[in-house]
Every structure is written in structure tokens, then in C-alpha cells.
Amino acid sequence: MIDEKALSTTCTHKWFNQTLCQVNGSVVRLGVVEGEYHWHKHDDDDEFFYVVEGELFIDLEYRTISLQPRQAFVVPKGILHRTRAPKRTVMLMVENAGIVPTGN
Template identity: 70%
Template sequence: MADSAPAYPYETRLNILFPAMEVIDEKAIADGNQYKWFNQTLCKVNDSVVRMGVIEGEYHWHKHDEDDEFFYVVEGQLLIDFEDREIALSPRQGYVVPKGVVHRTRALQRTVILMVENAGIIPTGD
């Protein structure tokens, strides 16, 4: 029987890379990345996780029925598309996408972002 889950061309690592009380060197991880679309969970904070993304290109349209998402740009520019508009974020800017809102993220050039979301969220959407 074939697997009905869609395959996505993203390198998504959900393992928690750093325990509490350890220095997190986001730049070293980002600079060592060779993928066009890479997500790595950095740490857990209470019931949330902080993830780092190194992205270029576009993610698929999706939504999270139960969870908000926070995006923060470290370098580059993040575009967040909604059905009726587009938000452009530059370095040191952040944005919350509320639960249930259909969106997609994209970057025209290599962009490094941090995301804060519920530890149980499915990154590809519900």
C-alpha cells in the first residue's frame, strides 16, 4: 500500500539540538547548511520550541488549525503570503501568523529565520 502523506523537498529536523543551559550558535549551524530549505529545532522552552530555518525558494500553502507561529528574520528577507496580501520582513523584524490562517513563506535569496511554535506542531501544516 502506498504512503498517502505528501513528500516535501524540505530538510526538517525535529530533534532538539541543544539542552537548557548550553550556548546555541545559530550562525555556525546556518553557515554549515547545504540545503535550499532547512529547518532545525534548536531548543525547547516550556511547551514551545525555537527552530532555525535557512531558506531559499517557497514553501507550500498550508495552515495550522491549533497553533500560532512566530517568524523572526536574522538575515535576508522573508515573504509571507496570505490569500489577500503579502508581508515582507527584513532582518530584526518578526511576525505572528495566527492559527487557522492559510499562508506560505518564501525567500527570493538565502534567508535565515527563527521560529517559535508549539513543540507538537506539524511543520508542513495540518
């Protein structure tokens, strides 16, 4: 059993990323973020973001996606992007188990 709320509630870091489990060739990660991440891309992998609490902005080269709780977005492979959270935000991410989180 995975208790996302128990894990995220005890997190005091502004940037936290933990793999919760592996499903076939993908991993499900818990992210707790506040602030902005650097611009990057993943040449061979899509990246799925699902907001549990807070607000997440995903800046793409051509637009910005705003996600509220219970909303999700897939960043297609090869797309330059960065994530931003103006306040503490908890999210789940699904990505290839071999992905380099910092991008290519």
C-alpha cells in the first residue's frame, strides 16, 4: 500500500521527488515542489503530471499549462519545458523508469 498523503505531509523540503513504485517499464513518483525548475527536455520519453494539491504551471516553448488539483497533463517527448509552483504543490508523475529527471 502507498499512502501519498502520509508521505507528502511529512515532507518539509521545497523540492522532493521519490519513486513510489514501478509499473511495467514505468515509475510512479511523488513530487512536492515550490518554486521553479530549470528548462529541460526528454528526447525519448513523455512525462505525465497529476496535481494532488496546490497549483502547477508547466511552461512549454509556446504556451503555459496551469494545473489545479485533480488535473493532469502529458509533456510529449522532445518538448522543452519547466515546472513552476507558486506555493507548495504535491503531484504524481508517471515516466519511463530509465528517464533522467533533469532532462537531456
